[in-house]
Amino acid sequence: MALTGLEIYKKLPKQNCRECGLPTCLAFAMKVAAGQAGLDTCPRLTEEARSNLNEASAPPQRLVTIGEGEAGFPMGQETVLYRHEERFHHPCGIAVRVEDTLDDAGLDARLEAIGQMAFERMGLRMVIDLVAIDNVSGEAARFAACAKKAAEKLNKPLVLISGNVAALQAAAASVAPRRALLQFTEAAPGEDLFKLAKEKNLPLGLQADSLEALTALAEKARAAGLQDLVLSPGAAAGPAAALEFLTKTRRAALQKKFRPLGYPVLTYALGSGDEALIAACWYVLKYAGIVVVDTLEPVAVLALMMTRFNIYTDPQKPVQVEAKLYAVGEPGELSPVLITTNFALSFYSVEGEVEAARVPSYILAVDTEGTSVLTAWAADKFNAETIAAAVEKSGLAEKVKHRKLTLPGHVAVISGGLEEASGWKVDVGPKEAVGLTSYLKQRWKAE
């Protein structure tokens, strides 16, 4: 866990030489503790002190990246058990499994479908994060060929799942230089596996059916010089057991600083039934670093992505958009003007409906400090005066010929006041964004 400034200061040279760019060693220590400076900027630190400090200040759960650079998928380095305590940092990866027993046509089709799965929500493009090739065939050559094809077709980080070291070796070689995760599924890995991961600098996934056994495995791997580890309860673990595994590893790492379990966790929610989807949902919410699923049903994948998106938002910051006038489509001087708040959820719900209705419109996002229509109204941030001021500032009067504003139905009570304050007519729109499509198509008229 993070050291305090004073704990760091004790190990510094205490020469106040300013070579780190700060006036004193104490000031430097405080910066390091706050994560705003690295130990490397003190040239006078002894090697011994450096390694001591590095070990002690290493995060309790390691950040492990599959792949590299921009295309890499980072996971772990979580700091809390509940999002309200701070926030969750590295969103759980959704990995779709591809069995290497598929024939070539089936393989192509599946990879194609994985690549095409994408959703636009909240101004973000959400896609499948990783591809997990599963060595169901037990054959090294087939496994390697499938992995190679996935690497060629998709620019996504890869998980290679096998209990066979030779197969992992062949597949890793076939996708090199991509840094795939080697997810080993047998309980007794040998030195050859550690050697493979070490030589090729690949993250290594270990699995065991008890935490005791897994701790022993992780210690062996650490002793062999491996640092980028991933832990898994395995595909055979039942949902309740997997949840217990996830919770115990997270608590042991964060609360007890137990290094052997201080790594991200990979869980499986396989099968096409809805039980798998429910389980996947629990794992995303409760601490998984990667969930491997079979489903490619769009609405199911979207639900998992939204679950993940929601739980990983920063509770300190409401998700907001810039408060201003937005043009959706190419609105003209007779196009509707829809009023909403700058809470991202409100704004994007309205925008999505306008796009779906294909009625070009203006959306005015009023600054409510990122709060929703009803919350902002209750807090007096979304009232006749604030809306009228936003209309004025937006320059709408020059953009449209009509003088009509559409107000969210939930705040119909302020329509009279708004007409007075703004001089515009007010049309009370639907309460929920979902009603906008029919409103725009059937009800809205410029005059």
Add this chain to the structure above:
Amino acid sequence: MAIPETKEAWAAAINRLTIGATTAQGGTRKSTVTVGGAKCVPGLAFDGDLGEPPAVAVEVWDVPADDWPEELAGQYGAALNKPGDWAKKAVEFGADMICLRLMGVHPDGGDRSAEQAAATVKEVLAAVGVPLIVWGCGVAEKDNKVLPSCTSAARGENCLFGTITEKNYRTLVAACLADGHKLIGESPLDINMAKQVNILAQDAGYPLSDLVLYPNSAALGYGYEYVISILERGHLAALNGDQLLRQPVLCNVGAEAWRTKEARAADEEVPGLGTAARRGPLWEALTATGLMPAGADILVMRHPGAIALVKQGIKTFMRAG
């Protein structure tokens, strides 16, 4: 290296609370529902006593639900015109309880009278043997006129009535004390307000042990992380002994999930996302699934497909053994 002990030493459990009364207990219910009792983080048997699994209450209205999309309304068909028939359907769909929402007493929603509302409560009680939640229209003056007639119509049945708020609690507290019902305290996604409502009820002579918390709800993809955090904070505070947050928690899952585009939209409005028959129940079920690990005890739901899925999930994650 030995693995460190990660089981928490919790100080207290969520209150156990029973809704409904059988003939032997002075009512006419065939079954009762007990919720709460957990002395652990939800679903974690290793952490402590799991307590009672979450219960599913199914929504029934006193007037036909005119804004339900076809996929949802179609499940109930003509029964939507008769609360008693509607409740029977709900029980067929797996309801542990009925949540009767008096939408029709709303001044803008029909303005039904106290007598009419009380008659509907009796109709539903007569139609089914499961316990009853009765929920007002949310307009304080009107609820204060109507709900006391309903509490007395259901006297002895040990129903769960809602809601009391910081601004409006005296009438319903008095009525539930007189007629022996449990109460829902409502707060707007704010943990201090949730406690405040409990304090007000307690000061008015109502026992904390008979209250249920309703901190408001939201759907998956539509801000339900705020609800999750409120639930988790409350649950942890309760386990650490906070008397004012030890009440079981109710979540309005169906009402929120069926407002979403994913559930409501016509098939051609969301190309590639599958049929309404699939999207709606799934969104409702996964909304409930997200709230359970955070500490939801009573899930108010709508669609039979979602109910079945959620019950499956409860069995998998929320029951001992």
